[in-house]
Amino acid sequence: MAETQALTKKDLKSDQDVRWCPGCGDYSILNSVQGVLAGLGIPRHNMLFVSGIGCSSRFPYYMNTYGMHSIHGRAPAFATGIKLANPELSVWIATGDGDGLSIGGNHLAHILRRNVDVKILLFNNEIYGLTKGQYSPTSKIGLKTKTSPMGSVDRPFNPVAFALGCGATFVARTIDTHLKHMEATLAAAAAHKGSALIEIYQNCVIFNDGTFDAIADKTVRDDKTIDLEPGKPMLYGKTRDRGLKVEGFDVRMVPAASADTWKADTSSAGPAFVMSQLDGDPTMPRPIGIFRSVAAPIFNDGVNAQVRDAIAKKGPGKLRDLFYNGDMWQVT
């Protein structure tokens, strides 16, 4: 009973009540993901969401697809097993800054390094929400939380730089309130063959409200962010009158006419890394969009090709041959 009709967003909503806090950025992410996935032409039964633990990790329960809510930080490991065992599935991970970069940092690094064909949504709210408000590995220095009453002295991760360092083949950033951008970014990630990591700036209304306001608020967003669109000039500002130019390891603000064209598929990840380093400079626009998108061998393809090759060369294994080989002797 294969689904032949095109899916609608509604088809991807599960029968479970969504239980995020009112006003949480997760709602818009869920909505965008359902919208984008409905249009991919993939049957619902071939979609699979895996998550770890945290607010974001409730995501699979709300998707009317296959799904596994696993254990803290380990979603990439489950997803790797799933994708290796059934490469036909479209596998998505929902994770957060704590789940993905703290307890699960190791697994995130390795799934990106291997280039497993899995799409990773990293909800970054710079706080531990589900445990009620402790600083996370992306919290800003000085953030006062229950476990950092005098302000955090813990230097934060830059998720984009982390992913680039792992050799990720697709790295992007978007914002929960920037729906159009989020949907375009999700669609680009879905089209990528290999691991795709999307950092999503996501507002936690309860424990870290407004942490991205300085760049993400609609009133400043055009001036404070720059959308990296592969093959297009690097322009920003309400009237797109300003641009960026990469010179060696530096990035300069220039008039629109002098802006560089953004390339996300350079042989070196250097330009992407240089752009990722603008995060710490309040005078520069914050890059969002597609930092990197390159083709590379896909782990699950390689593993499955070896299985096919072995079967082609040796023939499908038979139980008898498994036992009866090598040096044997008879006892009569």
Add this chain to the structure above:
Amino acid sequence: MTQTRNVGAELPSQQFENVVIRFAGDSGDGMQITGSQFTHTAALLGNDLATFPDFPAEIRAPAGTQPGVSGFQVRFSSSDIHTPGDRPDVLVAMNPAALIVNIKDLAPGGIVIVNTGQFTERDVAKAGLKSNPMTDGTLSGYRKIEIDINDRVKRALEGSPLSPKDVQRCKNFYTLGLMYWLYSRPLDPTVAWLKDKFSKKPELAEANIKALTAGFNAGDIQELFQARYEVAPCTTMAPGTYKNITGNEALAIGLVAGAELAGLKVFIGSYPITPASSILEQLASYKNYGVISFQAEDEIAAICSAIGGSYTGHLGVTTTSGPGMALKGEAMGLAVSLELPLVIVDVQRGGPSTGLPTKTEQADLLQAIFGRNSEAPIPVLAASTPSDAFECAVEACRIAVQYMTPVILLSDGYIANGAEPWRLPDVDKLPRFPAKFTTVAPEGGFLPYARDEKRARPWVKPGTPGLEHRIGGLEKAHLTGHISYDPENHDFMVRMRAAKVAGVRDTIPTPAVVGEPQGDLLVLGWGSTYGSIASAVEIARHKGQKVSRMHLRHVWPLPAGLDEIFSRFKAILIPEMNLGQLARLLRSEYQRHDFISYSKVQGLPFKTFELNNKIDAILGK
């Protein structure tokens, strides 16, 4: 098989029922290969055999030192044997460190073959000895055979293109040749092995074959020995086709077979760890059996990927040792909650922490049964011998698939590396237990946590249209599998999972009592104590003691019928390589019985005489 040449025919030939040889040398001396080759040849000659490789955790400890000593004990016999022997009859010592570490084990009057070429003052000092054990009385009471193997090999390989250093690396094959001569063994199997092993480096094959042959010929020409020995083929083994196999090999084969018998393919996600790594290595070579092998980034990712494999309809497997088990605990709990099949193999080693990575122990029993947060019941099996690891692996797969549950299979370092003849199974007689996948929603709708007669829930492969559902580690509502915080539901589900695992008891046999069904003493074991217990009980019964034995393969849930069996014996002795974990478990499960715990945690298996001494002490003899 033909002898390479008919030498030593004029020497008297003595028949022995069984012989124990220990090869001991530096980690770099190739003693494991020497021992394996001797074993291989003994197997092809039809001897029953058992081996005990014993090596340090360091790959190459400083040469000539005591921590760098590597040993391989092999016992070969014309009758059934269960252990590699308490004491070697022959010790081959390649240097002073190897001699001093092993001489205390040599049987009184035993033969010690010493490589005098490696006994200079400097060698003695390297071994940390103040005097030369060759001359200080250490060897009194033994038959000492002195031979300068360094020099013999040098001369045998004169004109070889190999460097002097590489020439010396052929010493082990010279030694092996000498032992082949002494025990009247053919060279052919090892010659064939060398040719295959060094097919791309024929000069190495040639040099080692020369050394092997020179060692063999030296036995005759040099008049080192007064006699040659023979150990006839074992005639009491059950008819069939046999091959020599280690525990890890048997276990790997068993996992592939178990999956096949369930109609599944293996997905193994593992992280290398001593002494389990070779299971992953072997499964990685079975790709034509559809095995997907994944070397994960850590122990946790390993089990998580295996659960992912199971979720998609493979038989997920993860293999590890104690420290890795500790890391996998949380994911095992998830597997209990997801109710997916999974086989977790723990090849136990000495602990706690890193402990004794290359030594054996049985101290993960309670961890396996209880070592998870909350009520997370998992069936636990334990292999008793290298070949039994095959059957246990198949059985673990059966339980996992039929009950939709993770299963823990315990092995240990002694079983993993030890070898014995394996009677190859008749493929047609193996049990089949095909996995049943749900592909269409039943009348009234699909319920992911509905249950069959074994309380197993349905298994649905993602990709099946119309059965989309979510599973996870949050408590699930009975039947629907939705998240549920309802107190009554949680109580129900905790009891349901416990009842499901307890129900495994309905499909496992009561273990046999070997010996009289009642008596003065029942020796009860689990895991790799099997061989020592079987030997000790045999000896005790020969002496007329009313001793029987029983061995547990299923350690959780415990099989039915134990209580009644226990009541037929005046005392029950449980030898374990831990501080009495099974005894503790049985004391809580069968409170009306007394269990005598006999512990040894030296990283070494029980010696048969140790058990006989204990039996004698209990029976007052």
